[in-house]
Amino acid sequence: MNSLAGMPIVLVQMTGARSGQIKTIPLMYVPYEKTIVLVASQGGSDKHPLWHYNLIKNPSVSITHNGKTLQLHARQASDAEKAIIWPTCVEYFPPYQAYQNRTKRNIPLFVCE
Numbered sequence: 001m002n003s004l005a006g007m008p009i010v011l012v013q014m015t016g017a018r019s020g021q022i023k024t025i026p027l028m029y030v031p032y033e034k035t036i037v038l039v040a041s042q043g044g045s046d047k048h049p050l051w052h053y054n055l056i057k058n059p060s061v062s063i064t065h066n067g068k069t070l071q072l073h074a075r076q077a078s079d080a081e082k083a084i085i086w087p088t089c090v091e092y093f094p095p096y097q098a099y100q101n102r103t104k105r106n107i108p109l110f111v112c113e
Contacts, residue, residue: 007093009035010065014051014074015058025051029065030092032085036063038074038110039089044102055110063112077109085109 002008016023030037040052048085054072055061064068077085089109090097100107 005109008065010050010063012038013062013064014054015060017053017057017082023054027051027064028093030085030089030091032111034042034113036072036112037064037077037085037089039093039096040108041096041099044099046103046105048108052108052110070076072112073081074110074112077111078102079106081111082109085111 007028010029012027013022013026015021027038030039038055040049042049056076059074061072061074063072076110086096086109096107
């Protein structure tokens with residue numbers, strides 16, 4: 001699988017927050033400057049996706065894209081940083097704005113660098 005909803009994906013290997021087990025999850029991403037941004041939108045659900053909690057507890061990730069694997073650190077963007085990055089996310093995948101409008105939850109962004 002190289003795409004989700006018609007958008008390119010990366011494979012994110014992370015450690016489970018509760019289980020401590022390694023998990024690999026295909027996620028859409030947004031290229032931003034020299035980073036990879038993961039948008040915890042969950043389609044505008046009022047709950048964070050489970051992988052959000054994994055990254056909060058265990059921010060070291062392996063991200064595979066186009067056959068190349070990178071060891072990165074995922075950090076949640078501050079609100080000020082999100083305000084700068086969000087327009088790029090919406091430009092890359094316009095439904096993100098509808099997802100944010102659908103929920104009272106502030107959709108987190110994870111900057112992987």
